[in-house]
Amino acid sequence: MSEFQKYFPQIQYLRKKNRSYLDNAATTLKPLCVIEILNQFYREKTANVHRGDHYLSDELTLMYENTRSQIQHWIQAKNTEEIIFTKSTTEGINFLSFALEDFFQENDEILLTEMEHHSNILPWQALAKRKKLKLQFLPVDKNGELVISEWNKVINKKTKLFAFTYYSNALGTRNPIEELIPLAKAENILTVIDAAQAMTAEQINVQKTDCDFLVFSGHKLFAPTGVGVLYSKKTHFEKLKPWQLGGGMVTDVSLSGYERAEPPQCFEAGTPPVEGVLALGSVLDFLNKQNFFETTKSKTLLSYAEEELKKISGLEIIGTSPTKKNILSFILKSSHCRDLGQLISQAGVAIRSGHHCCLPLMKKLNLSSGTVRASFAAYNDEKDVEFLISAVKKAKEILL
Ligand SMILES: Cc1ncc(COP(=O)(O)O)c(C=O)c1O
Known part of the structure; x- marks a missing residue:
């Protein structure tokens, strides 16, 4: 566990339960202070x-x-x-x-x-x-x-x-x-x-x-x-x-x-x-x-997660701007995002699926059921990415 993670009791709690929190764009976990x-x-x-x-x-x-x-x-x-x-x-x-x-x-x-x-x-x-x-x-x-x-x-x-x-x-x-x-x-x-x-x-x-x-x-x-x-x-x-x-x-x-x-x-x-x-x-x-912006590594985590997700056939990353930070949106071809989201959540990974309160954008991109969104914060680490990838693979086996 990193020094930064130690300040977030919920991270320790989730680790014990083999769970992961990747819904930081919705809200972040709270530190001890x-x-x-x-x-x-x-x-x-x-x-x-x-x-x-x-x-x-x-x-x-x-x-x-x-x-x-x-x-x-x-x-x-x-x-x-x-x-x-x-x-x-x-x-x-x-x-x-x-x-x-x-x-x-x-x-x-x-x-x-x-x-x-x-x-x-x-x-x-x-x-x-x-x-x-x-x-x-x-x-x-x-x-x-x-x-x-x-x-x-x-x-x-x-x-x-x-x-x-x-x-x-x-x-x-x-x-x-x-x-x-x-x-x-x-x-x-x-x-x-x-x-x-x-x-x-x-x-x-x-x-x-x-x-x-x-x-x-x-x-x-x-x-x-x-x-x-x-x-x-x-x-x-x-x-x-x-x-x-x-x-x-x-x-x-x-x-x-x-x-x-x-x-x-x-x-x-x-x-x-x-x-x-x-x-x-x-x-x-x-x-x-904590010298927060010096020590944050979510950009590398995002690239790691994106690389791993890309290896899953049928999975498409939505939003490919090189400037992207913290957020990874994806869909699994021919499956509904809510189904995919629910299966990922059942595997113990908190993510969000749907339109993310951006209906006009989803309509513009022809994403009728929206996307699944994993969002990272500074207390996430490689283990969270591994949890996510394993959850997506399990979900894919059921859905496709
Ligand atoms: C880009 C953006 N704008 C506005 C909001 C609304 O924030 P809040 O619900 O905290 O008012 C959000 C929340 O997700 C957001 O991501």
Whole structure:
């Protein structure tokens, strides 16, 4: 067992049971620091933040705000105020689709891509309906890569925002943000990065990237569910209206109105996911100590798994971009992905099968039952690949 694996009790538990967890794109396992901080929160330190006049609330508020600055440093944001806590990636995108409502005028256009997760389509569809906007989509080719040469066909003077995923959750493709963002900037188009799958794939630097907004979920970065982050450039604060109203986001309230607090408080109405934020902070500490991006080896694991899967006749890898990371999608010819997925799971390997909340992409690639997706994290090793290959072979014997 590697040093890194030792921090994840579930890995030890799974090993004892001869099982494997390869559904990290859905959510990651949690390290000891998360278990310990949540334990401490519930046993000794439950309180609300920004509200109490007591020692515990003060202490937790300090920890909560400290996580904000940890995230600022983690993604290299310029200011702490640019970090807004949300519930998840989904909430971050919904937030933007409401908060930016007044920024759009009738007939304006929003550009998405054909490989988006439903979370990065539905909120924009709803906004388009409310404000009479048009959605355009940058196409995907059969390898699962964006056809950037079509850029000029999908934008025009009315395009105001481009929201796209950094890494495809269905195929693992890394989209070239260093090419896409300058294209958008040149046309004055705001950029929203869905970084849900990107946080464990590479160290993001929002200043270098120069994106306008970026969203991610803590639970895909070893933190608990229920906490997420929205990064917004400070210069865009005046474009954003608070999308939720309530306690904690005001400086004054009368019976006829309110005065909003300064960002980020005005964007965090109600009680935030306090323990989730604290746990996210503990994860960042942990990853820093582990020198996470230096030691991660999921790229080699992915190649190993891909090579082994390719040896199985009838098996087809879906998504062949060389930029792919962490995610391996495949199908077994003439069998339904759910059947294949279920048999792999019965063999003790947790994977996901189906459309991965990317129905438009599955339709575009003519994958009527979707794909089977194995997704890797830094605590997976060769043994997980061996489990997977053996499970696929057993499943194939039954199915074909
Ligand atoms: C690319 C991408 N975007 C958005 C989401 C939604 O994330 P969440 O369910 O944490 O809000 C996911 C989740 O799998 C994802 O992979």
